[in-house]
Amino acid sequence: MENKSNESTTDSFRWFEMFQKLLNALKHRVTIWHKNSRQRPTLSPSLRILIKHKHYLQNRYRHSRLEADRLRLRSWEKLLHREFQQFKADNWRKFMSNVASPNPMTFWKSIKVLNKKKSTQFSAITKDNNTTLKSTKETTDYLFEHFSGRFGPPTTDVNNTTDREAQEVWDRLSQADPDCIYRAWCRSDLKFDAADLKKVIAAMKTKNSTGFDLVSNRMVKVLSQNYMKLLADSYNKLFEKAYWGDSWKQARTVCFNKSNSPAPTSNQLRSISLLPIFGKIYERLFLLKFNLWIKKMNILPWQQSGARPHLSTMTRVNHLLENVTQSLTVNTFTPVIYIDFLQAFDMLWNQGIIYKLYKLHCPDEYLFWLINYFTNRSLIIDYDGCHSAKINIKRGAPQGSVLGPIVYIIAHYDLPQIFKRPENVHVYVDDLAIAYVPSLYLSRRKQIEDIERIMNRDLDKLLQYSIKWHQPVNVNKTEYVTYHRAVQSPKLTILYNGIPIIKQSSYKYLGVRLDAKLSFHRLLDDQFIKLRRSYGIMKYIHQQFPSFFSLKNKFFGTYTWPHLYILSTLYCLMSNTVKDRVNGFYRRCLRLVYCLYQCSTFDLHETFGLPTLTSRFKKCLMKRVRNIQLHEPELISCYISRKTVVNIMAIHYLEKECIPWLQQGRPNNKIVSMYNNEENMNTFFDKLLNSIFD
DSSP, rough: OHHHHHHHHHHHHHHHHHHHHHHHHHHHOOOOOOOOOOOOOOOHHHHHHHHHHOOOOOHHHHHHHHHHHHHHHHHHHHHHHHHHHHHHHHHHHHHHHHHSSSSSSHHHHHHHHHHOOOOOSSSEEEEETEEEEOOOHHHHHHHHHHHHHHHOOOOOOOSHHHHHHHHHHHHHHTTTTTTHHHHHHSSSOOOOOOOOHHHHHHHHHHOOOOOTOOOOHHHHSOOOHHHHHHHHHHHHHHTTTOOOGGGGEEEEEEEEESSSSSSBBBBGEEEEEOOOOHHHHHHHHHHHHHHHHHHHHHHHTTTOOOOOOTHHHHHHHHHHHHHHHHTTTOSSSEEEEEEEBBTTTTTTHHHHHHHHHHTTTTTHHHHHHHHHHHTTEEEEEEEEEEEEEEEESOOOOOTTTTSSSHHHHTTTGGGGGGSSSSGEEEEETTEEEEEEOOOOOOOOHHHHHHHHHHHHHHHHHHHHHHHHHHBOOOOOOEEEEEEEESSOOOOOOOOTTEEEEEEEEEEEEETTTEEEOOOOOHHHHHHHHHHHHHHHHHHHHHHHHHHHHHHHHHHHIIIHHHHHHHTTTTTSSHHHHHHHHHHHHHHHHHHHHHTTTTHHHHHIIIOOOOOOOOHHHHHHHHHHHHHHHHHHHHHHHHHHHHHHHHHHHHHHHHOOOOOOOOOOOOOHHHHHHHHHHHHGOOOOHHHHHHHHHH
């Protein structure tokens, strides 16, 4: 009976493999491939002649060194530069006239490619000793060595209680009898129908990238509905035994260049793992039930906003700003330390996550499935069509998988609780920020000493945590920023494992650069780089089709407005100078879209009725506040708690002493300012609400 069950599970997986081959064969059957006889040059024949003559003049001047030859070369270079500029402008006009009319779909596809930031292609790689590898085989072998060391097993100690117990739990569950796994599945909820499968496939993005299975998301999304029942039954057969085929656990890893160098180092590469599509669907089906269990058990802390519905990067940025502004209303400085984990996903300890889930009384059927998910994983590096040898993965969560981020945040669900003030800890997947609020009752000198002691003690706890759970911290990228209102920020000595933490004047946290003065000048500089790129494309559209108002307006809403939208929640904290800069760019876009070049600001908004940036931001903030009310009660609780403290302290010091444990005697100036200067006591959330209802 047991052999028949195992054969049935294996047959189901073989059916999936044959189905993958069928889809791949169909793709090649219906796809028409065209082979170019030659590659068309990007430069015109006249430009190539000019360049060739320039090279002749360069060689002539190198040999003669005559002034006449130098002047002739210089004038020719100027002529060539003008011709290049004219050639680029002509190409743009021709391109815009071709793609914008008459087919709008061609236009949007082309604009999407143009607006996307391209990574620099690399044809070589630089080793640590500054030698360059140029051949494809040498580069592939070097990448194989680099990634082989990254995914090796962590060093464990059998005398360590956590390491020993984690390995014992892993061994016991991985050696479970197939009948035991089947009985656990029978009483579990890991059973799916065609409706569940349709829901999972509909949620997938339409992509053309593939793993070694050569099947893309787009191909699966256009499958006939008649296949859904058959696919669901086959997946249920796999869930019966928590079965994972090795081919679904083998990733095709492609490396992209993060630098502008054509010969980057291994640390300047970003790896992307492409997994088989039916394995991803298998993960998504498991997540349907696993997420319900996580929510039911209330495992994830409210400080964690990553990979969770209705929570985003702005959730953590807004809450961090509330902590900082609350402190700065009465203190002159507030340090925030930003922790960077070393290759966070790749260093995840697999035995540790199973051990934590076991301690949380995770159902056995989930644990069996997860152990088989982590076991025997591998990857093969694909560089320019050359494949490396197979690399066995002994640790880490696959970055190309949908389950990876969920597994990571569960593995570190208890991380905020190790610090002294968990309410000031902010986590977004592997991005950790900790705010430190000085005491009201201490002088500035004692505040500095107290904050130093607390920060170093917290980092000692983090060191112990990272050693215990084998999740190392990248000290070189761990930094802190002291947000302050004084002329100079205090000097703090912060150490992690004896290594000093670098102090910065600003930090880019979750895509938002926060400078020490909260002036947002650096953030605006970053955003304007993206805004000017989209504005330049919009100018080309306007030159060819000035009366296409709807087209220009759609482009503005699609590619320009999202970069302005990021500033909506931060707009209330900006100075008038920064606001004027943002408003000026917004009005420039309106004048370009609606051809109102000489129109004044008053006529732009009053006569023509175009919305102001402030009014558009108000609509965005109304949605943001509604989301805070429904899904972020901790931010409201933080805001109300501070208001309660201020009111109680005002009663205590102005009317009647009602808090027996407060210090006796006359309050210091910081406490007096809490109830005397109400306007200066506004925090981020105060200003956010005022910007909506004013």
